[in-house]
Amino acid sequence: MKNEIQQCSKCLYTSLHPLGITFNNEGVCSGCQIHEEKDSLDWNDRFQALKKIIKPYQKGKKQYDCIVPVTGANDSHYIVHVVKNILKLEPLLVTYNKYFNTPLGIRNLANLRIKFDCDLLTQNINPHLVKKITKHTLRKYGSFYWPCLAGQTVFPVQTAIRYKIPLIIWGAHQGIEQVGMFSHLHEVEMTRRYRKDHDLFGVEAEDLITDFSTLTEGDIWQYRYPDDGDLHLEGVRGIYLGNYIRWDPKAQHEAMIKEFNYKSSKFHRTFDTYDHVDCYNFMDLHDHIKFLKNGYSKVTDHACREIRHKRLSRKNALKLVKKFENKKLQFVNQFCEWINIDKIGLDFILNQHRNRLIWDEVEPNIYKKKKLNLFTKSKLNHIENEHELEFLKNSSINMSSDTKYITIGKGYPL
Numbered sequence: 245m246k247n248e249i250q251q252c253s254k255c256l257y258t259s260l261h262p263l264g265i266t267f268n269n270e271g272v273c274s275g276c277q278i279h280e281e282k283d284s285l286d287w288n289d290r291f292q293a294l295k296k297i298i299k300p301y302q303k304g305k306k307q308y309d310c311i312v313p314v315t316g317a318n319d320s321h322y323i324v325h326v327v328k329n330i331l332k333l334e335p336l337l338v339t340y341n342k343y344f345n346t347p348l349g350i351r352n353l354a355n356l357r358i359k360f361d362c363d364l365l366t367q368n369i370n371p372h373l374v375k376k377i378t379k380h381t382l383r384k385y386g387s388f389y390w391p392c393l394a395g396q397t398v399f400p401v402q403t404a405i406r407y408k409i410p411l412i413i414w415g416a417h418q419g420i421e422q423v424g425m426f427s428h429l430h431e432v433e434m435t436r437r438y439r440k441d442h443d444l445f446g447v448e449a450e451d452l453i454t455d456f457s458t459l460t461e462g463d464i465w466q467y468r469y470p471d472d473g474d475l476h477l478e479g480v481r482g483i484y485l486g487n488y489i490r491w492d493p494k495a496q497h498e499a500m501i502k503e504f505n506y507k508s509s510k511f512h513r514t515f516d517t518y519d520h521v522d523c524y525n526f527m528d529l530h531d532h533i534k535f536l537k538n539g540y541s542k543v544t545d546h547a548c549r550e551i552r553h554k555r556l557s558r559k560n561a562l563k564l565v566k567k568f569e570n571k572k573l574q575f576v577n578q579f580c581e582w583i584n585i586d587k588i589g590l591d592f593i594l595n596q597h598r599n600r601l602i603w604d605e606v607e608p609n610i611y612k613k614k615k616l617n618l619f620t621k622s623k624l625n626h627i628e629n630e631h632e633l634e635f636l637k638n639s640s641i642n643m644s645s646d647t648k649y650i651t652i653g654k655g656y657p658l
């Protein structure tokens with residue numbers, strides 16, 4: 245049939261997934277197929293393989309053994325727990341300040357530093373510059389998050405070279421977790437290529453300097469990926485814990501809440517209270533843009549993950565997506581104020597970046613989501629007794645449409 249879009253028969257991802265997805269004869273997507281490795285691999289063996297990899301980097305004295313990129317949210321507590329308490333490595337934590345910090349994010353970052361007794365290096369790029377680049381990428385690519393993505397994927401690599409700490413330890417690999425781009429057994433490591441193609445949707449720092457932009461080398465150099473020569477000289481490599489440990493963000497966050505007092509919070513547009521709680525925008529305005537460009541939002545990512553972990557049925561996942569994906573944005577005013585643009589101007593820019601495969605302009609500036617011609621081979625519902633899916637909210641920190649970004653903060657008393 246014309247314009248047919250295939251949807252996985254287990255989860256809710258479709259062939260429109262921006263990371264690329266394939267389907268087998270039963271119509272099961274590559275992400276669901278690779279996820280099944282989580283129940284078939286010998287994770288004890290995998291963990292032994294990890295121990296072998298890190299051994300040469302373990303200095304055994306008071307020196308940094310590795311770099312761990314962190315934020316005040318998603319998976320950071322668990323990654324640091326594994327690195328410091330289980331692998332017994334001494335990490336230097338590094339974080340890129342994206343300036344959209346929630347009080348909760350600042351608090352979790354402080355908690356991370358204090359509870360795990362680690363040093364933390366923060367990169368605060370001149371905010372005027374960040375705003376200038378943000379305006380450019382927002383206009384040109386419909387992405388105001390480019391500096392955040394570029395910064396958080398490059399600062400750890402630059403630090404590895406500057407401090408001569410060659411091993412970088414990341415959490416899960418997004419391409420494996422979402423779309424099964426590789427097997428866990430491929431043990432893929434961090435690459436310049438993946439960062440450019442997927443993290444940065446094909447746009448490197450140098451691509452921002454064009455005849456039509458006012459950005460110069462002096463504006464973008466801090467977002468440049470280091471030269472291959474420097475990377476080889478220091479032997480820099482980045483490994484993903486998800487290849488060696490059975491990755492389950494919900495279970496991990498719950499363990500971190502219990503053991504280390506990780507704080508979570510409810511956000512408007514999804515049911516997951518653990519993910520990205522450090523940022524006013526990731527699960528708000530950024531999520532809205534994801535919806536305009538890809539036709540789905542973060543709640544679909546969360547629902548697909550929960551289906552695969554057999555905690556959510558396909559039927560109820562669809563209900564959750566329906567309930568959350570069109571929820572009103574809560575924190576747009578803060579963004580408009582920060583970047584100095586009005587709401588009408590912002591909408592104008594965003595409408596230009598709507599995916600025409602997904603949206604119809606029914607009247608000038610009024611858009612309606614098209615009825616997509618979804619095709620699914622026999623829908624599979626692989627859980628029998630579904631229980632109420634519970635995500636904990638353990639923070640009393642309130643965030644409303646009036647609360648301001650904490651551009652730099654030292655955190656709450658513990």
Ligand SMILES: [Zn+2]
Nearest residue numbers: 252255273276
């Ligand atoms: Zn799937």
